[in-house]
Amino acid sequence: xxxxxxxxxxxxxxxxxxxxxxxxxxxxxxxxxxxxxxxxxxxxxxxxxxxxxxxxxxxxxxxxxxxxxxxxxxxxxxxxxxxxxxxxxxxxxxxxxxxxxxxxxxxxxxxxxxxxxxxxxxxxxxxxxx
Numbered sequence: 001x002x003x004x005x006x007x008x009x010x011x012x013x014x015x016x017x018x019x020x021x022x023x024x025x026x027x028x029x030x031x032x033x034x035x036x037x038x039x040x041x042x043x044x045x046x047x048x049x050x051x052x053x054x055x056x057x058x059x060x061x062x063x064x065x066x067x068x069x070x071x072x073x074x075x076x077x078x079x080x081x082x083x084x085x086x087x088x089x090x091x092x093x094x095x096x097x098x099x100x101x102x103x104x105x106x107x108x109x110x111x112x113x114x115x116x117x118x119x120x121x122x123x124x125x126x127x128x129x130x
Contacts, residue, residue, distance in 0.1 A: 014057035014074055015063035018116040021047055023093070024059045027115040030088040033124070043075060058098055066117045068097075075121040077108065082124040089114075089122075100127075 008037070018024035023034040026046040035050040047059035054077075074082055078085035086129065089096055089112050098111035107125040114120055 009055055012055055014055075014116075015060045015062075015119055016057060016074075016116075016120075017062040018047075018059045019061070019063035020058075020067065021045055021059055021061055023115050024033065026087075027092045027094060028059065030092050031085050031094070031114075032078060033085075033088075035083065063116075068113050068117050068119045071119075073111075073119060073121055075123040077124075078122045079124050080126065082110065082122060082127065085122050086112075088109055 016024070021038065025038060027032075028047075028049060029036050032049065035045045037050070038045060038047050042125075045061065049057050049059070050077075051057070057074075086096055086100060088094075093115040095113040096110060097113055098109075100110045102110055103109050106121060108127065109121045109123050112120050112122060
């Protein structure tokens with residue numbers, strides 16, 4: 001995690017609960033267009049979502065924590081490629097529950113269910129570049 005994130009951001013990390021780590025990693029590799037590295041520590045496997053100097057997160061095997069109807073709604077960045085991300089959601093086993101729509105001066109979002117059943121928002125400041 002970069003210094004800017006430690007000093008400026010209130011949300012610094014997230015854990016996304018999953019049932020099938022390999023399936024979820026494949027889904028997020030395509031939807032977010034970033035790497036997801038499968039790692040193991042103390043006998044526990046998890047998938048770290050590529051984040052360089054940005055805020056990061058990982059996929060953790062905790063099927064009992066998956067929810068599509070309540071709890072925190074995390075916004076994941078698909079800046080400049082929201083329509084492509086939605087296509088990947090459909091092609092890799094997710095479901096779009098709210099199509100891409102404006103959130104006023106804050107950009108665009110779509111609400112999806114990932115392959116594991118988690119409710120996630122995909123966010124972009126603007127529609128895909130042509």
